[in-house]
Amino acid sequence: MDQGVIENLKRLYRKQLLRHLLLSGDKSVQSIIDVYSKTTLKDCCYMIAESWSSVRQSTLRSSWNNILARRELSATSGASDPGEVVEEVLFNLNTLSLSGECQKADIEAWLACDSGNPGFQMLDDDEIAESVLNLEDEMDEDFGIQEAQVACPHERAFRCLEVALERLEWQEECHPVKLLNLKSILDLAAKKRTASLKQTTITEFFKEK
Structure with a gap:
């Protein structure tokens, strides 16, 4: 660039x-x-x-x-x-x-504190190999942390987005395009909430995965 x-x-x-x-x-x-x-x-x-x-x-x-x-x-x-x-x-x-x-x-x-910084670091072969190995270790650690995290419930996400949309609709500086984007996210949250509330039928357990 x-x-x-x-x-x-x-x-x-x-x-x-x-x-x-x-x-x-x-x-x-x-x-x-x-x-x-x-x-x-x-x-x-x-x-x-x-x-x-x-x-x-x-x-x-x-x-x-x-x-x-x-x-x-x-x-x-x-x-x-x-x-x-x-x-x-x-x-x-x-x-x-x-x-x-x-x-x-x-x-x-x-x-302008880093105006002289080219945006990349010159590394030799050993440093490149070490950085790749460290990156793999960090990815493994991040994967373990992500598994331990609990996702926000669909009901809570829907309610929060609903309140946010209601709030932003009254703000003069909020552009209509941003409201439409938030509305599409709210619709997605509503679909996920509905899907999570849908009762699982007995036949669902016998479907091939």
């Missing part, structure tokens, strides 16, 4: 991360630290997906133009303005009275 697009995505991701920390707890510093320590890989996946959806089409178009040699455009043209992101982050901190001694230069340094 073009480095300009990657840099833009990283900047948007950090903004999403800060937004996640500020909205998930109260205004205390300790609360934000607690939320950060409990942030899971799944939370990060959601944030990176939302960040990717915020990348402007002009940014992606410019990177493709460079690849296809149609015209000489910088991959950063059309990208979100770094100054705009900095101002937005600083505004959010000031709104919650959390800026403290944090200055504009501190935010700029944080957003």
